[in-house]
Amino acid sequence: MLGTDKVDSAGTGQVDYVALLDDYSTPFGRKAKLREPRTSATLYATLRVHGRERAACIRNLSPRGMMIEAGSIPLVGQRIEVRVGRTILLGRVVWRKVDRFGVHFPHRIDVAYLLHRNRRRTAQVALGICGTGGSRDYHLVARTIQFAASIGIALSVTATIAWVLHEALASPMQTIASSLSPVREAE
DSSP, X not given: OEEEEEEESTTSSOEEEEEEEOOOBOTTSOBOOOOOOOEXXXXXXXXXXXXXXXXXXXXXXXXXXXXXXXXXXXXXXXXXXXXXXXXXXXXXXXXXXXXXXXXXXXXXXXXXXXXXXXXXXXXXXXXXXXXSSHHHHHHHHHHHXXXXXXXXXXXXXXXXXXXXXXXXXXXXHHHHHHHHSOOOOOX
16 A cells, blocks of 8 residues: 655655555565665765764665664664655664664655655765765774774883883892802902
């Protein structure tokens, strides 16, 4: 069954219609778990989680969900609002990794409509946010710097401990060595 939901973006009076389809169901009423085909995309999006907004990039989408790349990743199970242009989608985070996460929508979305309606509008903004791999590159650089800093700190702590031990043990060892050496009598 095909229906539409009206979505008003921030009370501007401009309404965007998103086509929604009912769930697929098996003959026994259970929902079928079919993996929908993914469509690659580079769309700028604004996320709202617990009232806080942040910029993100949609990397792929299907009629039931999307993969989003962002610097700050919400927790699995959190409800999230994804705004693409004037279209607002409500979903739930179902998986997460270092710099990306998956959102599942309770209703099917019209992927072709969403891409057609928003690709041009967000293209220039998206290039700045997610045109080249965005946060993935920053995370790699950040992890490399963090690893190098950890090695540097470990080496300096090791050197400091070695110097302190040397200074602490040098005087007593010298005293022990001099007391154990044979005494020469003056001729």
